[in-house]
Amino acid sequence: MSIKGGGFEKSSKASSEVPSSSLADIAFLLLIFFMVTTVFQQDRDRPIEWPEAEAAEKIDEKQKNILNIWMERDGSIFINDQPVPMVDVSQIVAPLYADSERALVISIRGDRDVPYRFMDQVQQELVAAGVVRVVFAAQMEQAMQRERR
Amino acid sequence: MAVLNNKKSKVSDEVPTSSMADIAFLLLIFFLVTTTFPKDKGLGVVLPEPGEEAQVSQKNILHLIVQPTGIVDVKRGESTQIQQMRPREIEGLWRQEVSANPNLIAAVKTHPDASYKFMMDVLDALHTANAERISLQVLEN
Numbered sequence: 001m002s003i004k005g006g007g008f009e010k011s012s013k014a015s016s017e018v019p020s021s022s023l024a025d026i027a028f029l030l031l032i033f034f035m036v037t038t039v040f041q042q043d044r045d046r047p048i049e050w051p052e053a054e055a056a057e058k059i060d061e062k063q064k065n066i067l068n069i070w071m072e073r074d075g076s077i078f079i080n081d082q083p084v085p086m087v088d089v090s091q092i093v094a095p096l097y098a099d100s101e102r103a104l105v106i107s108i109r110g111d112r113d114v115p116y117r118f119m120d121q122v123q124q125e126l127v128a129a130g131v132v133r134v135v136f137a138a139q140m141e142q143a144m145q146r147e148r149r
Numbered sequence: 150m151a152v153l154n155n156k157k158s159k160v161s162d163e164v165p166t167s168s169m170a171d172i173a174f175l176l177l178i179f180f181l182v183t184t185t186f187p188k189d190k191g192l193g194v195v196l197p198e199p200g201e202e203a204q205v206s207q208k209n210i211l212h213l214i215v216q217p218t219g220i221v222d223v224k225r226g227e228s229t230q231i232q233q234m235r236p237r238e239i240e241g242l243w244r245q246e247v248s249a250n251p252n253l254i255a256a257v258k259t260h261p262d263a264s265y266k267f268m269m270d271v272l273d274a275l276h277t278a279n280a281e282r283i284s285l286q287v288l289e290n
Contacts, residue, residue: 025170027170028170051269052266053269053273056190056273057192058188058189059190059193107189108191116260117262117287120261127197127198127199128199130199133195135192136192136194138190138191138269139190
């Protein structure tokens with residue numbers, strides 16, 4: 001080929017720009033990769049029937065500052081998916097409460113048919129652990145439902 | 150044009166897909182921003198500090214004794230008179246009582262065999278009536 005313009009023309013066929021057309025595809029691939037490989041912490045729900053309350057309020061606290069204590073109908077207790085004997089509750093809760101700098105809120109998720117003796121024991125244990133803020137978890141009850149009962 | 154049969158048009162016959170990714174990202178970001186996770190709900194109580202025991206005059210206490218049947222026995226302070234109520238009637242009762250005595254404390258005493266839900270019904274009624282001074286106890290004989 002003959003050299004045009006005496007060889008001074010510097011135009012090249014290679015683009016001077018970063019090829020950005022496939023950027024979105026790469027981003028999507030990354031997104032899908034992380035979606036597929038993400039494993040959520042297995043936080044299995046205990047099979048309980050919630051008590052209902054009309055005055056139930058949202059727990060105004062960060063998720064990491066809420067400790068759930070599950071209580072089944074037979075009085076068995078689960079903290080962080082681990083079965084815990086009743087007498088050990090205060091020993092387990094006290095260090096967690098200290099770690100959170102007394103910001104921890106205990107959410108007691110009891111079955112509606114738990115005999116109250118177990119609830120009282122848990123409350124005694126929590127008092128012994130020095131916990132102050134406790135929430136009895138409940139489902140929101142509509143006024144309509146209440147009339148029918 | 151010189152050639153009559155030339156059907157080439159400048160309008161592309163393909164769907165423009167170059168902006169699809171941008172639209173997808175916009176949708177993604179929209180849903181990311183607008184998603185809210187349901188917060189846990191419940192009735193909050195404040196437990197006393199260990200070893201903290203307050204002496205309260207009997208006349209400032211409204212005893213609410215929750216029986217295993219869900220019926221609530223209402224007893225005012227020192228009087229031995231017992232009034233039986235259903236949990237949902239307590240809201241009205243509390244509003245009435247607290248307007249007569251603002252220092253009133255609700256002492257919810259639940260029978261050990263009573264279901265937790267009955268205590269919750271009473272606590273719910275007290276919360277609905279804006280009661281702040283509530284004591285939760287187990288019924289002792």
